[in-house]
Amino acid sequence: MLDMTPANSVERTALKINPAKTCQPVGAMYAALGVHGCLPHSHGSQGCCAYHRSHLTRHFKEPIMASTSSFTEGSSVFGGMANLQQAISTIFEMYDPEIIAVHTTCLSETIGDDIPTIIGKCQNEGKIPEGKVIVHANTPSYVGFHVTGYSNMVKGFVKYLAASTGRRSDAINLIPGWVEPSDMAELKRYIAAFNLPAIMLPDTSSVLDAPATGEHSFYPKGGTTVAQIRAMGDARHTLALGAWASEEAAIQLTKQCEVPHEVLDLPIGLAATDRFISAIAKLTGTAVPQLLEDERGRLVDVISDMHQYLGGKKVAIWGDPDQVIALTEFCRDMDMKPVHVMTGGNGQAFEERIKAILADSVPTANIKQQGDLFQMHQWIKQEKVDLMIGTTYGKFISRAEDIPLVRFGWPILDRVGHSYFPSVGYTGGLRLATQIISAIQERQDRDAPDHAFELVM
Amino acid sequence: MLDARKSQVITAGDARAIVCDRPSVAGSVTQRACTFCGSRVVLYPIGDALHLVHGPVGCAAYTWDIRGALSSGMQLHRNSFNTDIRENEVIFGGEKKLARALRELIPIHKPKAAFVYATCLTGVIGDDVEAVCRGATAEFGIPVIPVQSEGFRGTKKHGYSAACAALAQLIDSGDTTGIGPFSVNILGDFNIAGEIWTIKSYLQRMGLEVVASMTGDGRVDDIRRAHGAKLNIVQCAGSMTSLAKMMQEKYGIPYVQVSFFGLEDCASALYEVAKHFADLAMLERTRALVREETAAVLPEMARLRKDLEGKVAALYVGGAFKAFSLVKALRQLGMRVAMAGTQTGAQQDYEHLKELCDADTILADDSNPLEMAAWLAARDVDLFIGGVKERPVAYKLGIGFCDHNHERKIGLAGFVGMAAFAREVHATVTSPIWKLVPRRQRPGCSNTEGTP
Ligand code: SF4
Numbered sequence: 001m002l003d004m005t006p007a008n009s010v011e012r013t014a015l016k017i018n019p020a021k022t023c024q025p026v027g028a029m030y031a032a033l034g035v036h037g038c039l040p041h042s043h044g045s046q047g048c049c050a051y052h053r054s055h056l057t058r059h060f061k062e063p064i065m066a067s068t069s070s071f072t073e074g075s076s077v078f079g080g081m082a083n084l085q086q087a088i089s090t091i092f093e094m095y096d097p098e099i100i101a102v103h104t105t106c107l108s109e110t111i112g113d114d115i116p117t118i119i120g121k122c123q124n125e126g127k128i129p130e131g132k133v134i135v136h137a138n139t140p141s142y143v144g145f146h147v148t149g150y151s152n153m154v155k156g157f158v159k160y161l162a163a164s165t166g167r168r169s170d171a172i173n174l175i176p177g178w179v180e181p182s183d184m185a186e187l188k189r190y191i192a193a194f195n196l197p198a199i200m201l202p203d204t205s206s207v208l209d210a211p212a213t214g215e216h217s218f219y220p221k222g223g224t225t226v227a228q229i230r231a232m233g234d235a236r237h238t239l240a241l242g243a244w245a246s247e248e249a250a251i252q253l254t255k256q257c258e259v260p261h262e263v264l265d266l267p268i269g270l271a272a273t274d275r276f277i278s279a280i281a282k283l284t285g286t287a288v289p290q291l292l293e294d295e296r297g298r299l300v301d302v303i304s305d306m307h308q309y310l311g312g313k314k315v316a317i318w319g320d321p322d323q324v325i326a327l328t329e330f331c332r333d334m335d336m337k338p339v340h341v342m343t344g345g346n347g348q349a350f351e352e353r354i355k356a357i358l359a360d361s362v363p364t365a366n367i368k369q370q371g372d373l374f375q376m377h378q379w380i381k382q383e384k385v386d387l388m389i390g391t392t393y394g395k396f397i398s399r400a401e402d403i404p405l406v407r408f409g410w411p412i413l414d415r416v417g418h419s420y421f422p423s424v425g426y427t428g429g430l431r432l433a434t435q436i437i438s439a440i441q442e443r444q445d446r447d448a449p450d451h452a453f454e455l456v457m
Numbered sequence: 458m459l460d461a462r463k464s465q466v467i468t469a470g471d472a473r474a475i476v477c478d479r480p481s482v483a484g485s486v487t488q489r490a491c492t493f494c495g496s497r498v499v500l501y502p503i504g505d506a507l508h509l510v511h512g513p514v515g516c517a518a519y520t521w522d523i524r525g526a527l528s529s530g531m532q533l534h535r536n537s538f539n540t541d542i543r544e545n546e547v548i549f550g551g552e553k554k555l556a557r558a559l560r561e562l563i564p565i566h567k568p569k570a571a572f573v574y575a576t577c578l579t580g581v582i583g584d585d586v587e588a589v590c591r592g593a594t595a596e597f598g599i600p601v602i603p604v605q606s607e608g609f610r611g612t613k614k615h616g617y618s619a620a621c622a623a624l625a626q627l628i629d630s631g632d633t634t635g636i637g638p639f640s641v642n643i644l645g646d647f648n649i650a651g652e653i654w655t656i657k658s659y660l661q662r663m664g665l666e667v668v669a670s671m672t673g674d675g676r677v678d679d680i681r682r683a684h685g686a687k688l689n690i691v692q693c694a695g696s697m698t699s700l701a702k703m704m705q706e707k708y709g710i711p712y713v714q715v716s717f718f719g720l721e722d723c724a725s726a727l728y729e730v731a732k733h734f735a736d737l738a739m740l741e742r743t744r745a746l747v748r749e750e751t752a753a754v755l756p757e758m759a760r761l762r763k764d765l766e767g768k769v770a771a772l773y774v775g776g777a778f779k780a781f782s783l784v785k786a787l788r789q790l791g792m793r794v795a796m797a798g799t800q801t802g803a804q805q806d807y808e809h810l811k812e813l814c815d816a817d818t819i820l821a822d823d824s825n826p827l828e829m830a831a832w833l834a835a836r837d838v839d840l841f842i843g844g845v846k847e848r849p850v851a852y853k854l855g856i857g858f859c860d861h862n863h864e865r866k867i868g869l870a871g872f873v874g875m876a877a878f879a880r881e882v883h884a885t886v887t888s889p890i891w892k893l894v895p896r897r898q899r900p901g902c903s904n905t906e907g908t909p
Pocket residue numbers: 023024025047048051104105106107141142512513514515516517576577578
């Protein structure tokens with residue numbers, strides 16, 4: 001009954017069915033939560049903010065704090081200036097954050113509220129307490145998607161705060177892209193393994209995977225500090241992981257503080273992690289630590305042990321562009337066949353990248369940006385796959401078509417683990433590979449006739 | 458606490474009245490949602506209608522199948538249909554895109570009706586959603602109904618009225634022949650975890666015919682003939698009383714406001730319905746039903762109550778009617794209520810809560826996580842009842858939690874529902890994990906200070 005997708009393609013020009021993206025502000029909120037002592041503020045009606053908080057809560061199973069300008073019908077006519085001014089006073093008095101990160105919504109964008117002017121006004125009127133700061137990003141959802149919002153917010157932090165003192169430090173900047181708190185912790189571990197001082201912005205580890213302490217702390221202990229963001233302007237280099245999520249902030253750093261930057265893929269899978277590691281090694285001029293060589297070796301070992309289960313398996317992948325690009329390459333390298341590859345986000349570059357990755361192995365793959373899950377379902381009906389990799393929303397298709405689903409990306413609303421165990425790096429690759437292999441093996445067990453049901457696999 | 462908030466928090470013993478029913482202070486971390494959210498939750502369970510969100514992707518994505526409103530057949534409502542408004546429409550208007558979307562959807566899915574939800578954005582760019590809907594109604598021969606749910610219009614409550622107005626357009630368009638004298642509609646139950654099936658089975662055992670359920674497991678054709686029923690049973694009165702009132706005025710259908718939650722409330726709900734029909738046989742059947750069903754759950758409840766006696770609960774829910782029932786139900790389990798808050802309660806609701814609660818119970822309107830967390834800790838609460846945003850706060854504090862909102866998986870209506878509630882409360886309150894939470898391990902963590 002849940003299967004309401006016809007197999008034959010239907011022409012659609014005006015609508016999304018079962019979206020594979022969410023909106024900009026939720027990304028801005030996620031990024032802002034990765035700054036220490038920061039309260040994300042949603043400048044718009046309170047519904048948006050409630051939805052964004054709820055959705056983040058469903059994904060992380062953590063309390064999500066964010067305030068809203070609580071627009072009324074009046075604000076939608078006269079603009080939200082008064083609301084934002086009131087909000088800023090309320091927030092500092094009541095929630096006492098170090099920093100407020102304002103993002104807009106579709107409504108305030110359309111009305112045309114000028115956030116910098118309003119912030120400036122508050123500054124002049126002494127509404128911003130000594131030592132506290134407000135930054136902002138424009139995040140209209142009718143442009144881009146949730147990753148755009150993340151990117152805009154990170155860029156916003158840089159724009160408002162990063163400054164060069166004229167003295168270059170030894171540190172590098174790392175913009176981690178849209179990954180889980182667990183991934184951010186893992187990225188820091190990698191950098192630390194090279195003894196390379198680094199500032200990572202944002203950093204949601206120890207914020208959105210905070211331990212139970214018996215207390216509710218409004219601002220958990222993790223997150224990039226304001227002082228660190230300021231110091232990013234003095235760094236000697238920026239590594240930006242994932243073009244969609246991180247490039248903008250890196251470019252901003254180059255423009256504003258002349259910090260050279262380099263954009264890499266998200267280090268998901270073997271090859272992308274290799275590129276990330278060699279980029280760090282180049283920066284430090286040292287050899288790759290044995291520890292990481294060993295981790296790499298383990299990943300290679302597991303893939304070779306199990307490659308007979310992976311070879312030729314058809315897979316459908318969807319999610320955010322940066323993630324899907326890396327995942328597709330990883331699956332290809334494990335000899336799988338990504339036959340349907342889609343992102344809900346926008347950017348022609350996505351299709352080109354995927355085409356290049358699959359040029360030799362799956363030249364006929366279906367590839368699409370700005371797709372939705374209705375489209376994906378139709379593709380799968382037209383050409384069946386052995387495995388799906390994507391968000392929770394794929395579970396409808398998974399059930400209708402009886403195909404195993406490995407959950408990956410934003411959002412995952414029905415499982416835990418993603419925020420605690422990394423997917424980036426070699427160890428993350430190992431986790432991903434074992435998830436994929438297990439899904440395939442479990443399916444084989446389930447479907448095997450008695451005589452072919454194997455004890456040892 | 459902010460001065461502006463002080464008037465919105467009282468204790469039940471306070472002489473002063475609470476201040477409520479006003480917009481949230483800008484800048485607060487309010488738990489409230491928007492008009493669109495209210496309309497969406499009310500109409501969403503109609504399984505054979507097309508629900509098209511006319512707006513940007515977020516509004517649609519976040520309301521895609523987040524509510525456990527079960528349907529016994531068609532599941533069309535569990536898809537997310539969205540016009541995905543982009544910059545181009547913001548500049549040139551979204552009406553054409555909306556018309557195209559309806560044209561692309563209706564022939565494929567052949568719904569019995571379509572609801573088109575306006576959002577903040579399409580409101581502010583000035584799309585004439587009504588006109589597009591009128592055109593589509595004429596073109597496809599099914600009712601295509603606009604829902605005036607622009608989020609900035611207010612809180613969920615406003616959304617409920619907008620949803621009721623949309624339903625009103627559907628009612629009175631179907632044939633009522635064959636509807637008998639012992640017939641009812643159910644309003645304001647959304648079949649979360651199958652609750653309406655429980656309620657329906659009770660009503661049927663009493664000898665009643667349920668014409669339309671609005672909207673849990675609802676069907677367009679049933680709703681179209683709802684005006685043929687002889688009584689409206691309104692549950693969760695906050696959301697659908699306005700529709701009941703309209704139906705009373707227009708079609709002379711009386712209504713009763715009831716709650717099916719809790720043994721007491723459920724029994725009196727069924728009696729009130731039976732009394733309305735003034736049929737002795739029905740009254741007798743109802744008595745038998747209440748006796749039988751109560752007897753079936755009492756032993757288990759008594760057993761669970763032993764562990765729960767004296768434990769302390771707090772609750773924060775959307776509407777006040779839920780709060781009334783919860784306070785009573787918790788008392789039935791031997792628990793005290795330290796705090797009761799609502800997102801959108803009205804003045805008289807809080808007055809009623811005052812009567813129901815203990816003198817030191819904190820009553821709060823439009824609360825936020827900061828103050829709630831402080832009260833939960835100060836009153837050493839064992840159980841928090843709320844929605845998705847409250848759950849992790851409770852867990853961080855090391856407190857048991859029950860969802861009493863969209864995301865619950867267990868039906869709480871009816872006598873069986875009360876037993877299920879008791880089991881759920883018991884399971885979470887007595888979970889061994891709380892003994893391992895740091896706060897609980899500290900000596901002398903109990904204290905009862907901290908009145909607001
Ligand atoms: S209005 Fe825009 S910002 Fe708000 S939920 Fe909808 S898409 Fe997101």
